[in-house]
Amino acid sequence: MGRIADRFAELAAAGRKGLITFITAGDPGVAETPALMHALVRGGADVIELGVPFSDPMADGEVIQRASERALAHGTSLDDVFAAVAAFRRDDASTPVVLMGYLNPVEHMGAERFAERAAEAGVDGVLIVDLPPEESAEVTPRLRAAGLDEIFLVAPNSPEARIRKVCAAASGFVYFVSVKGVTGSKSAVLEEIGARIELTRRFAGMPVGIGFGIRTPEAAAEAAGVADAVIVGSAIVEIIERGGTADAVADAVETFVTSLRSAIDARACAA
């Protein structure tokens, strides 16, 4: 089993819900990324999603767009992203890392080379936001061959047939998008999507994470009630955006992630 499966197995055994946290690689700088990843882990993250900056992040809201722009302003490349993961891996052999980004930089490098280099750096999974299963015939076999999980999205408006299709294509976990919208937008309303999440969990045969619009410890705890893991991104990236010394930013990120972790665990205990 890979790190992602191992981690979810541990969580299940402990009766805990997972916390998946997102930051953009190269924001505020490439040098800071490994330290911020460690801060996420210290705060209690189970899985790290590392955003690969792209010039045209059409599924992202303003916060992550700006993070991408900051990262690209000093030329963060896929080479830098792999280097950051490799640096993180020197001190953390167990926390799964998922790269999240858009197809064009991957395709430009070549899916095969991308997959090999990602695996070599210590990446465990890949989520390409603008690559639905229908278009992934070229990419999927390359990721598989390199031993990488391929995470796909399910949306609140995905009909049952699509949920089945996406779940059949996915590995690692399924990412349930909790709002119709971009990252960091409005807050998720769980009552409206409960039935769809249930369907997804039924077809997935693997853990289901829920993300987009989950911004507070309270919201994270609530979301943890309906899924195997909660994914938080923009709220963390906002802390990085506020700036400060590298240590202060890492501390603030850790503190916030700790608050998410506590809220999720407290809910699990109460339930």
Next chain:
Amino acid sequence: MNARPEPADRAGIGHETAFPDAAGHFGPYGGRFVAETLMEPLQELEAAYHKYLNDDDFLAELDDDLRHYVGRPSPLYLARRWSEQVGGAKIYLKREDLNHTGAHKVNNTVGQALLAKRMGKPRVIAETGAGQHGVASATVAARLGMSCCVYMGAEDIQRQSPNVFRMKLLGAEVRPVTSGSRTLKDALNEALRDWVANVDDTFYIIGTVAGPHPYPAMVRDFQSIIGRETRAQSLEREGRLPDALVACVGGGSNAIGMFYPFINDHDVALIGVEAAGEGVETGRHSAPLSAGTPGVLHGNRTYLMQDECGQIEETHSVSAGLDYPGVGPEHAWLKDSGRASYESVTDSEALDAFRRITRLEGIIPALESSHALAYAEKLARDMRRDQFIVVNLSGRGDKDIQTVAAIDGITL
């Protein structure tokens, strides 16, 4: 004799080629590269598009609107003085500049807005570069009583202020886009984000033959009225089909609209003209077919201007409407297959043609269309006098007079 039987003179679905395939691919190009939230709305749109483009009531309403609201058919005008000065083939202009709102864009917005109405969507959104598609969208929204929001790059808002005011007069909200390069590509990103968040009540009217399937095919089909008319008018005026068609290519909607009905007429050369900006060799241009490489942007695979890391590069052109780093996927396919060829023209060549046609023919062309005119001169010069070509005069240049005045150092 290369005349062929006329295709049905109506907006029937593209029967000229087998493209795109069922998944929206033109060879290796096109497709549907979007986040999951857009998959269902795109399937819904595709189903509606297939249904209504074979629906007699819809087609009758579309035809009536094109005739009486847009003012079609647009004339095929022989530019006599200009042709004589060039001294080669006769040059005809397909006068899309005479359409209501002053460009070809309205052919498509009328069609998509009727589709939106049939689909029960009370709100439309659009992206715009030069403002022509924004104006055309705001226009049809006003007429159909729909609310309209137009995304426009902050940079473009500066250089196209008359069109911004026109959109506002028409009741549209114009939202400035300040992300990325603040031009058309960023406006498209922002409109896609709006659509994701508001899919239940919103129809996204894409202005060019780009975006995820079915947009490239749907916009082509609405714009192909240009080519169908050109075909019939050529037969009427000259008794045969043209030797060549020339059209400017940004996203490529006026060009594909002109080319598509001629795709199987292999004696008709199809030539798209991209914006070379300050020169393709300077890197400051908007010519992905001439100098780009394939990649994925805005939901489809096509030729793109991108750097060595696959990041999309900023584009440069004197005409805001050509300032786009991608191009419709069908053009990418036509280029690779060799059925169409693509050339490029610099800012200064386009400006020269702009001035020449204005003085010789009494027609002020859009700067976008001026690229096609500039290339047509080079082409016609080396052709025989008994040959003829048709240039798509895709829009009028009133919107550009401030740009041209500024280049001349004049403040209006």
